[in-house]
Amino acid sequence: MKILITATLLIMISPFTIASEGEAIYKNVCSQCHVMQMGWQIKDKSTLKAPPFPGVTNAVRRAYGNEAQFVEFVSNYIKNPTRIRARTKDMAIDRFGLMPKNIGAEMSKEERESIAKWMFNNVGLD
């Protein structure tokens, strides 16, 4: 995954290492399918490839209340998504299909945890 390697290199030379690693992963990987607008802000939903990120984050945050459990769920889910694990409504899965398995497969545990932590603390809060 070239994009991810580039992102990692950028992070290594960045002074904001921990704060921006999750965001860099979102921009390079997750935003290929997820968008940052809330569902109601999107006029034409026909081009969406995945449920909007704030909604996904809020649904998982509601299901898991605390950061440790959220991070555990998300960092595992992106490596191995399954229908049983999925917290989003069946409707989302019926419409978009399950998230592809290979997304987090080449990411390190540290990378998977840093995107999850960044989501928990930054996405869908307003």
Ligand code: HEC
């Ligand atoms: C190739 C498209 C694609 C990419 C890239 C992608 N996702 Fe997804 N994601 C989906 C789809 C489709 C769903 C809705 C179905 C589902 O829940 O699996 C989803 C759902 C999710 C969910 C909800 C799981 C649940 O409980 O239902 C989480 C969390 C998530 N994505 C996180 C991420 C993160 C973090 C990244 C980046 C590392 C990412 N996704 C990249 C397509 C993608």
